[in-house]
Amino acid sequence: MSDSERLAKVAWIVEAAQERKVEDLVCLDVRAISSFADTFIVATGTSDRHVRSIADAVEAALKAHADPPMGVEGYDEGRWVLVDCGDAIVHIFQPEIRDHYDLERLWSDAPALELEATPLSVGT
Numbered sequence: 001m002s003d004s005e006r007l008a009k010v011a012w013i014v015e016a017a018q019e020r021k022v023e024d025l026v027c028l029d030v031r032a033i034s035s036f037a038d039t040f041i042v043a044t045g046t047s048d049r050h051v052r053s054i055a056d057a058v059e060a061a062l063k064a065h066a067d068p069p070m071g072v073e074g075y076d077e078g079r080w081v082l083v084d085c086g087d088a089i090v091h092i093f094q095p096e097i098r099d100h101y102d103l104e105r106l107w108s109d110a111p112a113l114e115l116e117a118t119p120l121s122v123g124t
Helices: 003-019 048-064 095-101
Strands: 023-029 039-044 071-073 080-084 090-093
Touching: 003 023, 003 039, 003 048, 003 090, 039 095, 048 080, 048 090, 080 095, 090 095
Parallel strands: 039 090
Antiparallel strands: 023 039, 071 080, 080 090
């Protein structure tokens, strides 16, 4: 996958999450330090319902681009949902779970991806 294709995929994942009012979204470029993924997308939802809603939106966006997720873990509890997108891994946490695991600290050697702000659709 080319770098532009990778960034485009990250952009539609981010846009889908933003449409569901995600909080504290961070994208990390883990290519240099991970053998199993290129990008980590870390986000916060405010409740189990909100976390699942964000995961649903990400999954729908992937399917709409003919790139369905390889797997989804933690959906039933909705405290930490992991969406395995192959080259990108999406982590959606409730705030206290995100604070506890602190993935940004664990992966602090990974630079953040600076994506252009994606405008939300009118009416959301």
